[in-house]
Amino acid sequence: MDALKQKFAEKAAALFQENRAMLKEHGDKIIDQVAIRQLYGGMRGMKSMIWETSELDAYEGIRFRGYSIRELRKLLPKAPNCKEPLPEGLFWLMLVGEIPSQEEVNWLTEEWKKRGELPARTTAMLDAMPADTHPMTQLSMGILSLQNDSVFAKRYEEGMPKNEYWDAYYEDSMNLIAKLPRLAAYIYRRTFHNNEHIAADPSLDWGANFAHMLGISEHADFKSLMRLYLTIHADHEGGNASAHSTHLVGSTLSDPYYSLSGGMNALAGPLHGLANQEVIKWILEMVEELGTDTPTNEQITEYINQTLEAGKVIPGYGHAVLRQPDPRYIAQRHFAEEYIKDDAIVSIVWKLFTIVPPILQDLGKVKNPWPNVDAHSGALLMHYGLKEFSFYTVLFGVSRAMGVLAAGVWSRALGMPLERPKSMTSKAIKEFLKKSTVEG
Numbered sequence: 394m395d396a397l398k399q400k401f402a403e404k405a406a407a408l409f410q411e412n413r414a415m416l417k418e419h420g421d422k423i424i425d426q427v428a429i430r431q432l433y434g435g436m437r438g439m440k441s442m443i444w445e446t447s448e449l450d451a452y453e454g455i456r457f458r459g460y461s462i463r464e465l466r467k468l469l470p471k472a473p474n475c476k477e478p479l480p481e482g483l484f485w486l487m488l489v490g491e492i493p494s495q496e497e498v499n500w501l502t503e504e505w506k507k508r509g510e511l512p513a514r515t516t517a518m519l520d521a522m523p524a525d526t527h528p529m530t531q532l533s534m535g536i537l538s539l540q541n542d543s544v545f546a547k548r549y550e551e552g553m554p555k556n557e558y559w560d561a562y563y564e565d566s567m568n569l570i571a572k573l574p575r576l577a578a579y580i581y582r583r584t585f586h587n588n589e590h591i592a593a594d595p596s597l598d599w600g601a602n603f604a605h606m607l608g609i610s611e612h613a614d615f616k617s618l619m620r621l622y623l624t625i626h627a628d629h630e631g632g633n634a635s636a637h638s639t640h641l642v643g644s645t646l647s648d649p650y651y652s653l654s655g656g657m658n659a660l661a662g663p664l665h666g667l668a669n670q671e672v673i674k675w676i677l678e679m680v681e682e683l684g685t686d687t688p689t690n691e692q693i694t695e696y697i698n699q700t701l702e703a704g705k706v707i708p709g710y711g712h713a714v715l716r717q718p719d720p721r722y723i724a725q726r727h728f729a730e731e732y733i734k735d736d737a738i739v740s741i742v743w744k745l746f747t748i749v750p751p752i753l754q755d756l757g758k759v760k761n762p763w764p765n766v767d768a769h770s771g772a773l774l775m776h777y778g779l780k781e782f783s784f785y786t787v788l789f790g791v792s793r794a795m796g797v798l799a800a801g802v803w804s805r806a807l808g809m810p811l812e813r814p815k816s817m818t819s820k821a822i823k824e825f826l827k828k829s830t831v832e833g
């Protein structure tokens with residue numbers, strides 16, 4: 394058994410026992426109440442599942458195993474000559490709750506290299522798809538094409554006992570995460586670069602190798618950006634749509650390939666991960682409409698109002714949980730301040746930060762007028778030459794896989810059952826109200 398798996402096995406066995414004892418003693422205690430508003434309102438704030446890898450606070454933002462993004466940028470191991478964390482380190486942290494040593498992270502980098510090859514059937518399937526198929530569709534189908542090799546599905550078929558589910562889920566998750574950069578780079582190169590592919594560089598870590606295979610830029614800063622990007626998009630506790638979808642599908646004992654594909658289909662929606670594509674599309678349309686990439690505040694205000702009057706949302710702004718500027722936005726802004734000088738699109742993103750929030754606030758209904766993670770990422774990618782914005786959500790997906798799969802290994806280890814909440818009809822709600830009024 395490898396060292397990461399061994400560590401996980403010990404921690405998971407201990408928490409499993411602890412939880413059983415805790416549930417026996419406290420299982421009937423009420424932790425939350427549900428308002429009718431929440432049933433009609435996308436279950437906002439409803440406590441409904443266990444997610445070990447990260448926790449989101451409305452004001453502080455995300456904490457991975459208790460660490461903020463600012464702390465992780467300092468504490469996680471790094472590649473030589475790079476200030477940004479290695480995403481491999483975050484995966485280790487999410488899985489076992491400890492900041493890994495440089496040696497442990499190097500082991501994980503090597504392990505993912507060994508598991509990273511794509512089978513020929515995956516590339517053949519992608520090649521058979523129309524070139525204008527959205528990259529997120531290609532990603533989801535590419536993940537499913539790998540399902541033939543699921544260790545979990547095979548061992549389940551052979552009668553694997555419950556206490557081994559996590560082990561098979563771990564193996565699939567490691568294999569899948571290892572392959573995702575190659576799958577994503579293949580999708581990018583076939584869709585936008587005449588199907589000309591770039592071989593993996595065995596000397597590079599997971600994130601830098603992804604940057605290399607995309608072939609965008611040999612600029613060292615782009616590799617740093619990829620490491621940061623893949624770290625900060627990885628997890629956002631369990632309730633967001635991609636995490637929750639992966640979790641729900643996994644709870645049926647569908648294997649990690651089916652589960653992650655489901656999660657990616659949720660990420661592909663414009664209110665979730667696709668917002669990173671929508672932000673840059675919206676900014677580029679503004680630049681084109683106004684005929685300048687240095688618009689005045691008045692011109693930007695006018696454009697925002699036009700968008701709202703057309704009944705659309707301002708992409709990259711607002712959040713279902715956060716009530717402050719997203720620390721993932723702030724991390725990307727700090728990156729831009731340090732690495733990027735004089736970029737017109739980055740400047741527009743910064744102007745929007747001061748112009749959008751008061752306008753959204755004046756609408757009187759938007760609960761969070763601040764930027765989310767998607768408001769900044771596209772401008773950074775554009776700067777380094779990754780201009781094909783329909784690909785942006787795939788990058789988000791490659792990162793998100795680490796969080797949702799690490800959480801999936803935990804779900805299997807803790808024996809989480811089939812997820813099956815209760816739904817109600819509007820008629821039943823009316824009857825409930827009638828009864829509660831009569832009863833006073």
Ligand code: CMX
Binds near residue numbers: 706761767
């Ligand atoms: N622009 C315009 N209106 C907005 C808005 C925005 N950026 N954000 C929220 N609103 C509106 C909502 O559409 C809703 O309007 P109605 O009552 O008319 O339906 C109202 O304000 C209240 O919404 P809310 O409670 O503040 O926000 P929700 O929790 O319902 O939705 C989110 C959150 C992210 C879907 C929403 O803010 C939004 O649509 N933002 C733009 C899309 C976006 O950037 N998504 C990415 C989020 C991050 C991610 O998951 O990747």
